[in-house]
Amino acid sequence: MRRLVASAVALAIALVAGSACEEVTGGCGNSSCGPCTGTVVEVIDGDTIRLETGETIRYIGVDTPETTSGKAECFGSEAVDRNIELVLGKDVVLEYDVECTDRFGRNLAYVYADGVLVSESLISGGFGCSLGIAPDVLYQPALDAAEARAKNAGAGQWSACEASQRKESCAN
Helix, strand or coil: CHHHHHHHHHHHHHHHHHHHHHHHHHHCCHHHCCCCCCEEEEHHHHHEEEEEECCCEEEEECCCCCCCCCCCCHHHHHHHHHHHHHHCCCEEEEEEECCCCCCCCEEEEEEEEECEEEHHHHHHHCCCEEEEEEEEECCCHHHHHHHHHHHCCCCHHHHHHCCCHCCCHHHC
């Protein structure tokens, strides 16, 4: 019995040490996709950034109103402004899911700034909506819950924009 308890304690310590190590090193998931950390030098729009290394990163799990290519969707400029506040000039941690890039060649990642998942922060504030595209759905339940809370609170676009003015992915 003592041996079993000692083994269980040793396993627990190893697991805790392993997860702490991942946290310290960035724990970026599929690190073959790109860098685990970087400094944001440009905010392209509400859900896309550029790192100092030149990589373009598209946030996983969120869709914000468009502001590029001549588009000016409702609450788009507010989403860009919020993204700037969250990440511009900051060191960020990137976590990858299953797919490395989207059809535009952008790296797909969950991005953390100051310990906060940026996708979830944008959704919670009503600056974007939850967008689950399989197979990259690791945090989809949390992002869907953040959207439900934002809708119920009338945060951001949920009170500022008519349903017909929102992106198709955010129209409901």
